[in-house]
Amino acid sequence: MYDITARKVTQVTNSGNAIDPAIYGKWIVYTLNRPHSLGIGDIYVYEISTIKKTRITTSTNASDPSIYGDKIVYADNRNSEFPDVRDIYLYELKIKN
Numbered sequence: 001m002y003d004i005t006a007r008k009v010t011q012v013t014n015s016g017n018a019i020d021p022a023i024y025g026k027w028i029v030y031t032l033n034r035p036h037s038l039g040i041g042d043i044y045v046y047e048i049s050t051i052k053k054t055r056i057t058t059s060t061n062a063s064d065p066s067i068y069g070d071k072i073v074y075a076d077n078r079n080s081e082f083p084d085v086r087d088i089y090l091y092e093l094k095i096k097n
Contacts, residue, residue: 029065
């Protein structure tokens with residue numbers, strides 16, 4: 001992550017397996033790949049203001065996250081015997097006031 005105003009770089013992950021980042025407001029979502037997988041794993045959210053990372057899926061078959069407001073959508077093939085068949089899921093962030 002690069003803060004243009006402060007000219008500061010912040011490393012969000014350190015595994016080398018993160019892909020598909022998306023940002024909205026104070027949130028970054030991304031897929032953390034399973035070892036030896038091709039673009040699937042679990043979805044994580046990183047809260048920029050608190051530097052907190054949270055795993056939001058546990059299927060190990062999630063990918064392609066996108067975020068808007070407090071909603072994250074992603075693909076997941078947890079219910080399929082075919083690797084190319086995916087369903088779309090919605091996760092709602094709990095925003096603290």
